Amino acid sequence: MVQINENYLKLKNRYLFSQIGEKTKSYQKSHPDKNIIRFGIGDATLPLTPAVISAFHKAVDEMSVVSTFKGYGPEQGYEFLRELISKHEFEKRGVNIFSDEVFISDGAKCDTGNILDLFGKNIIGITDPAYPVYVDTNVMAGNTGNLQENDQYEGLIYLQATEENGFCPEPPDRHVDIIYLCSPNNPTGVALSKTQLSAWVTYALNHHSIILFDAAYERYIQNQDIPHSIYEIPQAKKVAIEFRSFSKTAGFTGTRCAFTVIPKELTGRDSSGNETSIWNLWNRRHSTKFNGVSYTVQRAAAAIYTPEGSKEVNELIKYYRYNTELIKSVLKKKGFSFWGGIDSPYIWVKVPQQITSWEFFDYILNNLQIVVTPGIGFGKSGEGFFRITSFGQHEDTMEAIKRIENWEWSF
Numbered sequence: 001m002v003q004i005n006e007n008y009l010k011l012k013n014r015y016l017f018s019q020i021g022e023k024t025k026s027y028q029k030s031h032p033d034k035n036i037i038r039f040g041i042g043d044a045t046l047p048l049t050p051a052v053i054s055a056f057h058k059a060v061d062e063m064s065v066v067s068t069f070k071g072y073g074p075e076q077g078y079e080f081l082r083e084l085i086s087k088h089e090f091e092k093r094g095v096n097i098f099s100d101e102v103f104i105s106d107g108a109k110c111d112t113g114n115i116l117d118l119f120g121k122n123i124i125g126i127t128d129p130a131y132p133v134y135v136d137t138n139v140m141a142g143n144t145g146n147l148q149e150n151d152q153y154e155g156l157i158y159l160q161a162t163e164e165n166g167f168c169p170e171p172p173d174r175h176v177d178i179i180y181l182c183s184p185n186n187p188t189g190v191a192l193s194k195t196q197l198s199a200w201v202t203y204a205l206n207h208h209s210i211i212l213f214d215a216a217y218e219r220y221i222q223n224q225d226i227p228h229s230i231y232e233i234p235q236a237k238k239v240a241i242e243f244r245s246f247s248k249t250a251g252f253t254g255t256r257c258a259f260t261v262i263p264k265e266l267t268g269r270d271s272s273g274n275e276t277s278i279w280n281l282w283n284r285r286h287s288t289k290f291n292g293v294s295y296t297v298q299r300a301a302a303a304i305y306t307p308e309g310s311k312e313v314n315e316l317i318k319y320y321r322y323n324t325e326l327i328k329s330v331l332k333k334k335g336f337s338f339w340g341g342i343d344s345p346y347i348w349v350k351v352p353q354q355i356t357s358w359e360f361f362d363y364i365l366n367n368l369q370i371v372v373t374p375g376i377g378f379g380k381s382g383e384g385f386f387r388i389t390s391f392g393q394h395e396d397t398m399e400a401i402k403r404i405e406n407w408e409w410s411f
Ligand SMILES: *Cc1c(COP(=O)(O)O)cnc(C)c1O
Pocket: 042, 106, 107, 108, 109, 110, 131, 182, 186, 214, 216, 244, 245, 246, 247, 248, 252, 253, 257, 258
């Protein structure tokens, strides 16, 4: 009999979103006439924009002709896209990221998980609550012990994001090798200011740590003081990897395209203490385990950097932002306490009184037919909160708002 990777057995029951999906499906089955509004999963609902679609179509046509057909592309991504990213995402903000430090992939989810291939035994610090992928992939990789009584994994350092610290944990008093930061944050919707992020970079420089910086929601930043990239902080290239995605930026959740930045300066050490380039390792991993994102998708992604594409993407963000404003106004009116929703499509709301976040989930599904995400699904510190997303259609958002507004809230 084959031995399995027992780390998988340590994982907590089911993936959060499958649990939400099942509860929703089962409610719909017993109430077929009810119109459920999904504020739960962070998925785009608007279609790809015209400039993207037109580039996509053109690329598909190229694939049908011998002279323009493309087989395997470079594993790291086509130079046309890497260069556009280097210029538009970084150079324009005064940040120097070379195109060969940009690795194109099929998703930031995969990259945040796969990056663990490069690292050995380390002390891992993860904010709590967090995007569930960070914790679960560390469990799978064997970087943790078992799930404990308190619902946290032995051996992981949880950096608590609480109401007291404005959901932006400060660097810990102790040593941590690898730190996961997500800004603007999923699920709390809160973004790290320049000062807050600088404190983390300073910590990482002092501790020779590496920050895994997930900026999947960078396009939603409005506030001038919020860095769009960790590399806006001096010396961050020595200590940080940045993950970005076209998913939440341009509606690529079903199309799949993302990129990860690994600066050449970034190093780790082997067991003899020799300094080793992380870029070399990732480049090797990408070449060995990945065969690149499809040419057509990379052409579609490149279209967001054309003048029309860029304008359309801004409109798309504006559309979701309008939802955010509508939701915030009804929450305020009904006396909910909430955070986020400025530099992010997410709003982090306090559960009324003494009920749990899953109880609130059931309550609002059963009474208002609205699906939210229970905060506990993102970690222990998420208990007592729920997340609302702005990714719905205007009509659905308006309808949900009406329901929230007209409901007599009592527990
Ligand atoms: C949605 C999301 C991603 C996933 O991006 P993909 O490129 O679609 O895999 C990564 N990180 C966070 C925090 C997200 O919310």
